[in-house]
Amino acid sequence: MAKTHIDKSYEAELGALREQLLEMGGLVEAAIAGSVRAVVERDAVLADLVIRKDKTVNRMEVDIDGACRRILALRQPAASDLRFITTALKIVTDLERMGDLAVNIARRAVDLAQAPALQPLHDLGRLAALSEAALAKALDAFVTADPVKAEEVLEADDHLDALYLKIFNHLLTTMMEDPRTIRRATSLMFSAKHLERFGDHATNLAEMVIFMVRGTDVRHSKNKA
Numbered sequence: 001m002a003k004t005h006i007d008k009s010y011e012a013e014l015g016a017l018r019e020q021l022l023e024m025g026g027l028v029e030a031a032i033a034g035s036v037r038a039v040v041e042r043d044a045v046l047a048d049l050v051i052r053k054d055k056t057v058n059r060m061e062v063d064i065d066g067a068c069r070r071i072l073a074l075r076q077p078a079a080s081d082l083r084f085i086t087t088a089l090k091i092v093t094d095l096e097r098m099g100d101l102a103v104n105i106a107r108r109a110v111d112l113a114q115a116p117a118l119q120p121l122h123d124l125g126r127l128a129a130l131s132e133a134a135l136a137k138a139l140d141a142f143v144t145a146d147p148v149k150a151e152e153v154l155e156a157d158d159h160l161d162a163l164y165l166k167i168f169n170h171l172l173t174t175m176m177e178d179p180r181t182i183r184r185a186t187s188l189m190f191s192a193k194h195l196e197r198f199g200d201h202a203t204n205l206a207e208m209v210i211f212m213v214r215g216t217d218v219r220h221s222k223n224k225a
Contacts, residue, residue, distance in 0.1 A: 010075055017067055018143050024060040024095050025139040029132050031102035032198055036128035038109035039191055040121045047109035050102055057099035064092045087212040094201045101194040108187040118184045123167050127195045130160045134202035147213045153206035157199055164196040
């Protein structure tokens, strides 16, 4: 939060926590971008790199979680600082899960690279771009305590869901027309689903920001039916 503390060391701890969260978010963004590029470009080497780098994301989750708990124990934050710390604890969990989704896509990329190319995958790249943009805006909203930006993430989720449905239906039609494509199309379907879930996690982050700033719980307010 943009708040100045008399205790400069405490302020430095909060600032370091923000930087760690942004760094972890950047790693997750890079992971999802790399995993999708590995699928589109049929690059098993890049996919393997994404998988191996997930250890760094996992380590950062542990480090940030520990930093939050130390601040809670030693500083006993109140009011806005307490909401910031508790929100950070939740966000770091979502980020780690987003990293896992990138790994899942990378593993699909390894499998797809060993089979004949199925079709152009422009929509998968577009879906990835929407997911990455949602994460970037949600993290920005968190660091700047901007609920308006967070609301923009919630609104954009409809476009992400619609594109996922388009990809799903196209792949389903492909499998029905040619059963030989079922394994490859299924891998692409799972990749698209992971991207859709990635967007859902970004939405979770945005909802947490709104609660952190306004104290309003907007979870489950959107009709997903």
